[in-house]
Amino acid sequence: MISLKSSFLLLHKRIGQARYMFDEIPHGGDLLSLNSLLSLHVRRNDPHSAWDLFHKRHHEHSNFDSYTFTPILKACAALSDIKRGQQVHGLVIKTGIDSETITKTAILDMYSKCGYFYDSLLVFEEMKLKDIVTWNAMISSFLRQGLAKEALGYFLEMQREGIEFNGFTLCSVLKACAFLSSSMQGKQIHALVIVIGYNSIVFETALVDFYSDSGLIGEAVKVFWNLNCSKDDAIYNSLISGCVKNRKYKEAFSILSEMKKPNVIALTSVLVACSENSNLLKGKQIHCMAILFGFDSDTQLSNAILDMYAKCGDILNARSVFDRIAHRNVVSWTSIIDAYGTQGLGDEALELFEKMEENCSVSPNDVTFLSVLSACGHSGLVEKGRKCFVLMKEKYGIDPGPEHYACYIDLLGRASLIEEVWSLYDGISKNSSKLTGAVWAALLNACRVSLDVVRGEFAAKRLFELEPEKPGNYVLLSNFYAAIGREDRKEELRILMRQKGLIKEAGSSWITV
DNA sequence: GTAGGGTTAG
Numbered sequence: 001m002i003s004l005k006s007s008f009l010l011l012h013k014r015i016g017q018a019r020y021m022f023d024e025i026p027h028g029g030d031l032l033s034l035n036s037l038l039s040l041h042v043r044r045n046d047p048h049s050a051w052d053l054f055h056k057r058h059h060e061h062s063n064f065d066s067y068t069f070t071p072i073l074k075a076c077a078a079l080s081d082i083k084r085g086q087q088v089h090g091l092v093i094k095t096g097i098d099s100e101t102i103t104k105t106a107i108l109d110m111y112s113k114c115g116y117f118y119d120s121l122l123v124f125e126e127m128k129l130k131d132i133v134t135w136n137a138m139i140s141s142f143l144r145q146g147l148a149k150e151a152l153g154y155f156l157e158m159q160r161e162g163i164e165f166n167g168f169t170l171c172s173v174l175k176a177c178a179f180l181s182s183s184m185q186g187k188q189i190h191a192l193v194i195v196i197g198y199n200s201i202v203f204e205t206a207l208v209d210f211y212s213d214s215g216l217i218g219e220a221v222k223v224f225w226n227l228n229c230s231k232d233d234a235i236y237n238s239l240i241s242g243c244v245k246n247r248k249y250k251e252a253f254s255i256l257s258e259m260k261k262p263n264v265i266a267l268t269s270v271l272v273a274c275s276e277n278s279n280l281l282k283g284k285q286i287h288c289m290a291i292l293f294g295f296d297s298d299t300q301l302s303n304a305i306l307d308m309y310a311k312c313g314d315i316l317n318a319r320s321v322f323d324r325i326a327h328r329n330v331v332s333w334t335s336i337i338d339a340y341g342t343q344g345l346g347d348e349a350l351e352l353f354e355k356m357e358e359n360c361s362v363s364p365n366d367v368t369f370l371s372v373l374s375a376c377g378h379s380g381l382v383e384k385g386r387k388c389f390v391l392m393k394e395k396y397g398i399d400p401g402p403e404h405y406a407c408y409i410d411l412l413g414r415a416s417l418i419e420e421v422w423s424l425y426d427g428i429s430k431n432s433s434k435l436t437g438a439v440w441a442a443l444l445n446a447c448r449v450s451l452d453v454v455r456g457e458f459a460a461k462r463l464f465e466l467e468p469e470k471p472g473n474y475v476l477l478s479n480f481y482a483a484i485g486r487e488d489r490k491e492e493l494r495i496l497m498r499q500k501g502l503i504k505e506a507g508s509s510w511i512t513v
Numbered sequence: 514g515t516a517g518g519g520t521t522a523g
Binding site: 066070071073074100101102103104105106107108109110131132133134135136137138139140166167168169170171172174175200201202203204205206207208209232233234235236237238239240241242263264265266267268269271272298299300301302303304305306307329330331332333334335336337338365366367368370371374403406407438 | 514515516517518519520521522523
């Protein structure tokens with residue numbers, strides 16, 4: 001009777017109803033129906049319900065099998081909840097079924113998706129029977145960790161072990177190629193797939209991504225138009241995002257207009273195009289579309305709309321979008337703080353930062369502090385900037401990166417606090433990884449403001465050792481020479497720039513009036 | 514159990 005009921009549950013994919021009936025079954029139903037319902041929740045992208053159900057049954061001392069563990073591990077991965085994931089891992093060991101390849105692969109994948117790369121590798125290394133899915137999951141784990149070289153190494157290793165690769169593997173390999181800028185290898189994968197006649201929309205999307213990320217947008221477009229199956233949202237989105245990344249804004253808009261119905265992701269991507277060339281009119285049109293299609297409750301899209309208004313200088317609309325976001329995340333807060341900061345409205349930026357701190361559900365991150373520091377710099381709020389720099393380390397445990405130092409040096413430099421600048425330098429000079437071009441540039445600029453000739457020349461020397469070809473640095477140095485009255489040096493620099501072909505063309509703007 | 518599409522700085 002019960003199993004008949006559980007089959008019925010499976011046939012009926014109406015979760016609410018299924019759950020209701022499940023609760024009515026004496027003793028909570030059998031294992032088969034529990035497992036089915038767990039899978040159903042996970043497939044429906046509802047990991048919370050999956051966990052609630054699992055948790056309830058765990059308290060009732062139910063027995064589980066591998067068909068319980070695989071979906072619940074997937075739910076933990078989706079929630080990125082390592083605590084729950086570890087709990088399940090422990091239970092798997094306790095239950096004594098952890099010898100199975102499928103369950104262990106699910107554990108590996110859970111660790112990876114929760115950001116515990118090393119644990120995923122540990123699980124992998126301890127597995128005796130690895131199949132193609134195990135290898136694929138491990139290769140993905142390397143990529144998630146940014147270890148593209150290792151991902152390719154394991155790809156070769158799996159072939160040495162006699163495991164055939166499949167489409168999943170090739171998608172990961174393409175990602176690794178893009179990451180390593182090895183477009184030759186990626187093209188070889190493309191050729192290989194044409195030869196073996198593998199046809200998959202997911203792989204084609206990975207190809208579009210690969211070509212876009214390799215700067216070969218023309219190839220990405222070719223893949224898109226040569227597709228011999230029907231196009232889905234993801235491949236449209238991938239090409240739109242690729243066009244924007246490659247600054248092909250017109251093309252991005254034209255692909256968007258090809259879509260029967262836009263989606264949140266497509267609109268988010270295309271808004272970046274509006275921000276980057278300050279196309280307020282187009283940006284407003286996209287904002288209208290977002291409202292029209294009922295996407296305006298999406299936080300990520302709203303953040304992009306907010307930022308578009310900010311980048312186009314329309315701070316009032318940026319603020320009104322911010323005020324309407326129901327679930328603001330760290331990006332929402334950072335974007336609005338930055339919007340005020342770049343407009344020179346430092347007090348407003350700081351006021352919002354304080355509000356953010358009062359709002360306990362969202363914590364500032366490293367980017368937030370960059371925006372706050374830069375806002376202080378733009379408005380000459382030295383004391384507030386000092387406080388923030390300390391706050392970042394002491395309250396939030398964020399170790400200042402080179403970008404933060406550059407920003408902070410810039411803030412102090414603008415205020416002519418040159419000795420404070422150099423004592424900050426003394427503090428970080430032991431750690432050469434913190435002395436990036438941006439830091440030397442900020443030091444040089446501070447010396448220009450304070451006419452610190454000797455140390456300025458020292459900073460310039462270091463800057464040009466690190467970044468000899470960056471045109472902006474020549475402008476910086478030229479301004480330094482002008483400030484200290486060395487017009488002769490300035491002229492030498494102009495000649496050098498011309499020799500190097502670094503003279504910029506006359507200023508042009510994409511700004512739409 | 515493994516693969517594809519989005520937002521903040523510089």
